[in-house]
Amino acid sequence: MKKPSMTPWSVSGDIDYNKLTKEFGAVLLDSSDADNSDLHHLIRRGFYYSHRDFNAWLNAAKSGKKVSILTGRGSSEKMHLGHLIPFVLSKAFQEKLNCPVYIPISDDEKFLVKPKLSLEEAQKFADDNILDIIALGFKPGKTFIFKDTSYPIYPLAIKTAKLISYSTAKAVFGLKPETNIGWTFYPAVQAAHILFPQFKSGKHHTLVPIGIDQDPYMRIARDIAQHSSLGFQKPATIHSKFLPGLRGSSKMSSSDEGQDVIYLSDSPSEVKNKINKYAFSGGKDTLEEHRKHGGNPDIDMSFQYLKYFFEEDDKKLAKIESDYRSGKMTTGELKKYAIDKINAFLKKHQENKKRAKSSLGKFMLKN
Amino acid sequence: MKKPSMTPWSVSGDIDYNKLTKEFGAVLLDSSDADNSDLHHLIRRGFYYSHRDFNAWLNAAKSGKKVSILTGRGSSEKMHLGHLIPFVLSKAFQEKLNCPVYIPISDDEKFLVKPKLSLEEAQKFADDNILDIIALGFKPGKTFIFKDTSYPIYPLAIKTAKLISYSTAKAVFGLKPETNIGWTFYPAVQAAHILFPQFKSGKHHTLVPIGIDQDPYMRIARDIAQHSSLGFQKPATIHSKFLPGLRGSSKMSSSDEGQDVIYLSDSPSEVKNKINKYAFSGGKDTLEEHRKHGGNPDIDMSFQYLKYFFEEDDKKLAKIESDYRSGKMTTGELKKYAIDKINAFLKKHQENKKRAKSSLGKFMLKN
Numbered sequence: 150m151k152k153p154s155m156t157p158w159s160v161s162g163d164i165d166y167n168k169l170t171k172e173f174g175a176v177l178l179d180s181s182d183a184d185n186s187d188l189h190h191l192i193r194r195g196f197y198y199s200h201r202d203f204n205a206w207l208n209a210a211k212s213g214k215k216v217s218i219l220t221g222r223g224s225s226e227k228m229h230l231g232h233l234i235p236f237v238l239s240k241a242f243q244e245k246l247n248c249p250v251y252i253p254i255s256d257d258e259k260f261l262v263k264p265k266l267s268l269e270e271a272q273k274f275a276d277d278n279i280l281d282i283i284a285l286g287f288k289p290g291k292t293f294i295f296k297d298t299s300y301p302i303y304p305l306a307i308k309t310a311k312l313i314s315y316s317t318a319k320a321v322f323g324l325k326p327e328t329n330i331g332w333t334f335y336p337a338v339q340a341a342h343i344l345f346p347q348f349k350s351g352k353h354h355t356l357v358p359i360g361i362d363q364d365p366y367m368r369i370a371r372d373i374a375q376h377s378s379l380g381f382q383k384p385a386t387i388h389s390k391f392l393p394g395l396r397g398s399s400k401m402s403s404s405d406e407g408q409d410v411i412y413l414s415d416s417p418s419e420v421k422n423k424i425n426k427y428a429f430s431g432g433k434d435t436l437e438e439h440r441k442h443g444g445n446p447d448i449d450m451s452f453q454y455l456k457y458f459f460e461e462d463d464k465k466l467a468k469i470e471s472d473y474r475s476g477k478m479t480t481g482e483l484k485k486y487a488i489d490k491i492n493a494f495l496k497k498h499q500e501n502k503k504r505a506k507s508s509l510g511k512f513m514l515k516n
Numbered sequence: 517m518k519k520p521s522m523t524p525w526s527v528s529g530d531i532d533y534n535k536l537t538k539e540f541g542a543v544l545l546d547s548s549d550a551d552n553s554d555l556h557h558l559i560r561r562g563f564y565y566s567h568r569d570f571n572a573w574l575n576a577a578k579s580g581k582k583v584s585i586l587t588g589r590g591s592s593e594k595m596h597l598g599h600l601i602p603f604v605l606s607k608a609f610q611e612k613l614n615c616p617v618y619i620p621i622s623d624d625e626k627f628l629v630k631p632k633l634s635l636e637e638a639q640k641f642a643d644d645n646i647l648d649i650i651a652l653g654f655k656p657g658k659t660f661i662f663k664d665t666s667y668p669i670y671p672l673a674i675k676t677a678k679l680i681s682y683s684t685a686k687a688v689f690g691l692k693p694e695t696n697i698g699w700t701f702y703p704a705v706q707a708a709h710i711l712f713p714q715f716k717s718g719k720h721h722t723l724v725p726i727g728i729d730q731d732p733y734m735r736i737a738r739d740i741a742q743h744s745s746l747g748f749q750k751p752a753t754i755h756s757k758f759l760p761g762l763r764g765s766s767k768m769s770s771s772d773e774g775q776d777v778i779y780l781s782d783s784p785s786e787v788k789n790k791i792n793k794y795a796f797s798g799g800k801d802t803l804e805e806h807r808k809h810g811g812n813p814d815i816d817m818s819f820q821y822l823k824y825f826f827e828e829d830d831k832k833l834a835k836i837e838s839d840y841r842s843g844k845m846t847t848g849e850l851k852k853y854a855i856d857k858i859n860a861f862l863k864k865h866q867e868n869k870k871r872a873k874s875s876l877g878k879f880m881l882k883n
Contacts, residue, residue: 257674267745268675303670307624308635310698315682318697330685331677334701378634 155362156323158262160400166361166390170199173364175388178203189241191389196457197238199361201371202385206356210246215353217346218242218250219384221339222282224275224296225259225266229410230458231392231401232278233285235358237458238387240285242356243292250292251349251514252282253342257297261331272298279509281413284501289511293349301516302341305348310337312373321365336369343370347381354382361388362400392457395450397429414499417492424451424488431473432480443476444483451480451487459490522729523690525629527767533728533757537566540731542755545570556608558756563824564605566728568738569752573723577613582720584713585609585617586751588706589649591642591663592626592633596777597825598759598768599645600652602725604825605754607652609723610659617659618716618881619649620709624664628698639665646876648780651868656878660716668883669708672715677704679740688732703736710737714748721749728755729767759824762817764796781866784859791818791855798840799847810843811850818847818854826857 154161155169170177178200180186184207186193210216220235222228239250256271263271275296282294295302318324318336341348343366346355357367367386374381391400394409403410408427411420431449433439446452452473460466469486472478521528522536537544545567547553551574553560577583587602589595606617623638630638642663649661662669685691685703708715710733713722724734734753741748758767761776770777775794778787798816800806813819819840827833836853839845 257670261674261678268671298671298674299668301666301668301670303624303668303673304635304665306670307628307665307698310701311628311696313697314694315691315697315700316693319693324682326683326686327681329678330680330682330701330704331674333682334677334697334704337697337701 157363157365160362160391160402162399164361164391164399166198169361169364170388173361173368175199175201175364175386178387188245189238190461190463191234191238191457192387193463194456195390196234197358197387197389199388200386201367202383203356203387206354206385209354210248215350216246216248217350217353217355218248219253219343219346219355219357220250220359221253221255221342222278223255223259224271224278225263226274226403227412227414228278228281229401229403229412230454231410233281233413234389234392234457235360236282236285236287238358238389240287242358243288248291249346250287251342251346252292252294253300253302253345254279254294254296255335255338255342257331257338258335261329261335268298272296279512280502280505281498283505283508283512284498286501287512289508292512293514294512295514297338300514302338302345305341305345306334306338308348308378309340309344309370309373310334312376312378313337313340313369317369321369336366339366340370340373343367343384344374344379344381347374347379347384352380352382355384357384357386359386359388360391362391364388393450393453395423395427395429397448397450411491413495413502415495417496420491420495421488424484424491428454428484428487430480430484432483433476436479439479440476444473444478444480446470446473449473449480449483451483455487455490459487459494524730524732527729527758527769529766531728531758531766533565536728536731537755540728540735542566542568542731542753545754555612556605557828557830558601558605558824559754560830561823562757563601564725564754564756566755567753568734569750570723570754573721573752576721577615582717583613583615584717584720584722585615586620586710586713586722586724587617587726588620588622588709589642589645590622590626591638591645592630593641593770594779594781595645595648596768596770596779597821598777600648600780601756601759601824602727603649603652603654605725605756607654609725610655615658616713617654618709618713619659619661620667620669620712621646621661621663622702622705622709624698624705625702628696628702635665639663646879647869647872648865650872650875650879651865653868654879656875659879660881661879662881664705667881669705669712672708672712673701673705675715675745676707676711676737676740677701679743679745680704680707680736684736688736703733706733707737707740710734710751711741711746711748714741714746714751719747719749722751724751724753726753726755727758727767729758731755760817760820762790762794762796764815764817778858780862780869782862784863787858787862788855791851791858795821795851795854797847797851799850800843803846806846807843811840811845811847813837813840816840816847816850818851822854822857826854826861 256275260271394401428450431445623642627638761768795817798812
């Protein structure tokens with residue numbers, strides 16, 4: 150086991166997800182509960198695995214009360230598969246429950262946190278990332294996207310900032326003396342995001358799908374939500390695990406020269422090459438051994454991507470899993486299946502992204 | 517001597533101005549230099565007494581180079597005479613040197629710093645204060661006013677924030693762990709104000725007239741101005757002393773139920789009453805003693821207000837000073853003279869303020 154390390158800005162080592170949930174004071178999600186498991190395969194298959202007040206939110210949504218979803222994106226680079234997860238869930242919930250989705254793009258945070266990233270670069274990535282998000286098929290008129298550096302988030306952020314002391318922010322985020330004062334302010338901006346739907350349209354139930362590493366922001370936002378100067382409902386959250394990197398790292402990340410990452414802009418041959426070359430395999434060393442002893446889908450990245458992303462059909466997935474485990478399906482066959490699935494998804498995505506440009510105006514939130 | 521205490525947010529005790537200038541690493545202004553003394557009686561009479569690079573700014577202005585003035589206002593209450601000082605100087609410089617004046621209104625700061633002030637109150641005071649500022653006679657088309665909570669200052673403030681560490685801000689402003697993270701961010705907003713004219717129209721000489729208590733902001737702004745990510749000129753500053761309170765406190769302030777303050781909205785009878793009742797007098801206890809030994813204009817608040825504000829004519833002021841010192845002029849006469857002068861000023865000001873509403877659009881900076 151590699152020693153785990155996790156902040157909202159970096160994750161490494163082997164993560165004990167259940168331990169994190171316990172440490173953070175959240176609750177494990179009951180994926181066997183039909184109310185939950187019917188909603189999405191990301192829940193049914195345990196990728197979204199932990200929560201705070203999720204069922205209260207879901208009940209409110211099902212009983213026709215006003216609800217919303219809030220999920221954001223920090224725009225420091227072009228998007229990869231891992232970045233897409235919360236949007237996939239949010240879009241599915243929007244379809245099932247017909248609720249508004251608010252999407253703040255924190256180009257400010259990425260500029261402040263990354264020493265070498267200019268604001269103009271962060272803004273450019275934001276514009277590109279927004280097209281990727283729209284390409285997923287969110288509903289115009291029900292989906293509200295804004296960039297922190299174009300939308301007036303600051304007047305809201307000072308309202309949350311007044312309720313957050315430096316010592317609290319320091320304790321929750323491990324801020325250091327040398328941290329710049331934009332970064333030390335950012336937790337207030339993130340709290341303003343999380344409470345944004347309520348700032349915008351009054352007290353109601355908001356759900357925030359996030360990676361478990363972002364939970365410190367939720368704790369702060371929930372702590373201040375009910376303060377008399379705001380008068381909001383505590384926002385609910387649903388926590389995901391991380392999509393693993395190609396070579397099996399705990400979180401897909403661009404840091405290793407792209408050997409861990411499938412970008413949304415990757416071409417079919419790039420995907421084929423990456424899966425074949427880098428995707429960690431649960432297969433045996435020789436075909437003979439594989440046929441005899443079978444492979445291990447639990448550590449096989451091609452299988453993991455099918456499970457969490459590309460094979461929505463439970464029966465097909467179960468067959469692949471058992472065939473691979475028995476040795477009936479080879480690593481080459483599994484990789485080919487994954488490559489075809491990923492490329493089919495990316496082809497459609499890339500076409501949708503091209504079209505997204507012309508509908509941008511329907512999604513960007515005006516002041 | 518009361519022990520002095522000074523931060524950008526509060527001033528008390530007896531201030532040793534020359535010592536502050538030395539401590540801050542600024543330079544005493546040579547008020548005997550005709551270039552300086554001809555500019556304004558606030559300089560000639562030593563009220564603006566300290567600076568950084570003022571003469572370089574003045575030379576640039578006189579030789580037709582691009583220059584600007586930046587001076588702001590924190591809107592936590594209705595304005596009093598003390599608040600008006602930097603605007604009086606800025607307006608006079610604008611007239612003499614035909615330069616643009618930028619005026620940020622930091623409703624955000626006041627909301628963040630004052631526990632009981634709501635954002636809506638701070639914004640309301642901002643709107644009222646702006647009319648007071650316009651009423652001074654600034655030139656439309658050359659004067660650009662904005663509120664931090666309406667104008668997009670945040671995208672500029674994160675550019676300065678990235679260059680300011682928490683430990684620097686803590687050292688310069690004495691921030692405490694319990695300080696809220698909006699307040700700890702505010703030095704970046706103020707730095708963005710000070711550099712605003714250069715953000716807006718490129719590298720040039722900016723002058724910032726401020727009370728000496730605000731100098732920490734200048735030091736931070738000057739430290740970062742030339743960073744490669746900004747590429748600006750170090751802004752110049754000219755420091756004022758504080759306008760004393762009616763009862764002789766070191767800085768006019770509303771904290772003592774208005775007994776120290778003349779508001780710009782005061783009626784003639786309020787002014788008369790306040791000067792007669794509260795204005796600290798340099799006169800002797802009895803008329804007989806006064807005629808015999810004379811009064812002390814140096815500690816007389818009515819005289820101080822004439823000197824720094826209301827009697828622009830040097831000869832008249834000199835005659836008042838010598839008549840009062842000799843005992844020829846009584847305290848009653850001096851107070852009456854001051855009351856008439858103040859009320860004449862306020863009458864005109866209050867009329868101008870009423871008219872200012874209709875010209876607001878010519879002064880407010882658009883995004």
